[in-house]
Amino acid sequence: MNIPPQEMFLYKGKWTLKIETILVDTIIRLKEETGWVLKEFPSYFMLTAGKEIESMTAVLFTVEEVAVRVEMLLLRYPTFKKLVTQDGVHWDLPTKCVIAAECVWKKICKKNAFA
Numbered sequence: 001m002n003i004p005p006q007e008m009f010l011y012k013g014k015w016t017l018k019i020e021t022i023l024v025d026t027i028i029r030l031k032e033e034t035g036w037v038l039k040e041f042p043s044y045f046m047l048t049a050g051k052e053i054e055s056m057t058a059v060l061f062t063v064e065e066v067a068v069r070v071e072m073l074l075l076r077y078p079t080f081k082k083l084v085t086q087d088g089v090h091w092d093l094p095t096k097c098v099i100a101a102e103c104v105w106k107k108i109c110k111k112n113a114f115a
Helices: 017-034 043-057 063-084 102-111
Strands: 089-092 097-100
Touching (some): 017 063, 063 097
16 A cells, blocks of 8 residues: 655645644644633634744735634544554654554554545
8 A cells, every 4th residue: 555645635735834833833822822712713813823824934825724724624633633542653743744654554544534
């Protein structure tokens, strides 16, 4: 089984690992600064994240583009959490990649194609 790199599935168009990292870091920072606990974020979180991305990468996103990406991340997160708790799987923080042997990926993909 030849599994393509995770980037192939996660980053299309203007989105890159670097930009997504800025987005996630900004949302986490805003949550901590404001004490935000609700699942849905206010639009100023998206606006602030967009401005932060622009200032660090010169790539422009609309508030809607940022909001859609955040929604997608929220959908992926439960799968990620479940995935990294399985035997033979770990999250490599420096590369921001889920690491597992090919035989482990085969088992995982049979159970959950979204993984």
